Amino acid sequence: MDCGCLLVRDPAGLRAAFSLVPSYLRDDSGDGLGWFSEYGIEQTRPFRSLKVWATIAASGREGIAANVAHCTAMARRLGELVDADPELELLAAVESSIAAFRYAPDWARPELLEQVNQALPAAVQARGRTFVTGTVLGGVRRCGPA
Helix, strand or coil, rough: CCCCCCCCHHHHHHHHHCCCCCCCCCCCCCCCCCCHHHCCCCCCCCCCCCHHHHHHHHHHHHHHHHHHHHHHHHHHHHHHHHCCCCCEEEEECCCCCCCCCEEECCCEEEEEEEEHHHHHHHHHCCCCCCCCCEEEEEEEEEECCC
């Protein structure tokens, strides 16, 4: 699961935050970027960037942009469907690939809503068609696709 990419405008700030270069890692003959170890809290690392590189190599910039656009469009569509259903409550504007919602019909008691919203992600996932996660934020149980 550990894979990531961080793009920074000012690499000097990132380097300053993590750089504590002991003599055995110092390379005064290197270029201005310094050592990779100066840009994060770990020293020796597994080849995590292979996942990012392989994704970029296989999809290219256009493919990644299309995937992001598709995911965000699907989340916006889900948000529209949730917003149109009187028994569902959209909990935040859909601004990325996340649509946070909950089952919340007017007639239901809070205890029932808690039970249903707690069981909802597993029930949806058991159908095998989509993956929905659940969380508690501000004391309210929420669901959303992951």
